[in-house]
Amino acid sequence: MMRRLLTACAFLSLAGCLDPGDPVLAVRDTDPPEVQSTEPVASGQIASDGSLEITFSEFMDVRTLRPGIAVFSGRDEVPLTITVPAPTDGSGNVEGGDIPYTVKVRATSGAFTPNASFTLVLRTILSDYEGNALTEEVRVPFRTGL
Numbered sequence: 170m171m172r173r174l175l176t177a178c179a180f181l182s183l184a185g186c187l188d189p190g191d192p193v194l195a196v197r198d199t200d201p202p203e204v205q206s207t208e209p210v211a212s213g214q215i216a217s218d219g220s221l222e223i224t225f226s227e228f229m230d231v232r233t234l235r236p237g238i239a240v241f242s243g244r245d246e247v248p249l250t251i252t253v254p255a256p257t258d259g260s261g262n263v264e265g266g267d268i269p270y271t272v273k274v275r276a277t278s279g280a281f282t283p284n285a286s287f288t289l290v291l292r293t294i295l296s297d298y299e300g301n302a303l304t305e306e307v308r309v310p311f312r313t314g315l
Contacts, residue, residue: 198299202227204291205269209311217283217313221274223291228270230296237295237303238274240281241288248277281313 208222209215223238231253240247252273274289281287291307 198227198297199301201301201304202229202295202297204303204307207289207307207309209309211309212311214312214314215281217315218280219275219313221289221311222271223274223289224269224271225295225297226269227297228268229272230298230300233294233296234272237292238272239290239292240274240276241290242282242285247281247287250275250277283313283315286310286312 203226205224205226206222207224215221221240234251234253235249238249238251240249252275254271287310289307289309289311291303291309293303293306296302
């Protein structure tokens with residue numbers, strides 16, 4: 170009797186696993202993030218006390234932002250402060266990965282050197298929350314005003 174009861178319970182528990190429908194977990198994201206835009210655009214200009222904005226195609230792993238974003242003046246790397254957006258309120262399609270993610274970048278000193286040339290470099294270490302990295306390095310030359 171006890172054996173039949175255990176067999177019936179095992180069968181019922183397996184039958185529950187075989188029900189058709191959506192899986193509990195979404196399909197893993199394997200698409201790499203993309204840089205949708207930068208402000209300034211290539212060869213653009215910002216005020217020396219201005220900030221740069223980088224918009225990615227999806228949420229990024231914040232641990233990769235600092236090593237992945239750099240600004241150079243010639244061969245010298247400029248110390249940066251990176252500001253990330255507040256966490257989402259869940260109103261978008263996070264699973265679809267289609268929520269743009271914009272970060273702001275400023276010179277740590279508060280200002281870039283006036284009337285100078287710089288290059289924003291987005292390295293391939295930048296990755297989304299699933300570990301998908303940028304497929305290629307992005308370089309955006311820009312200038313500062315007076």
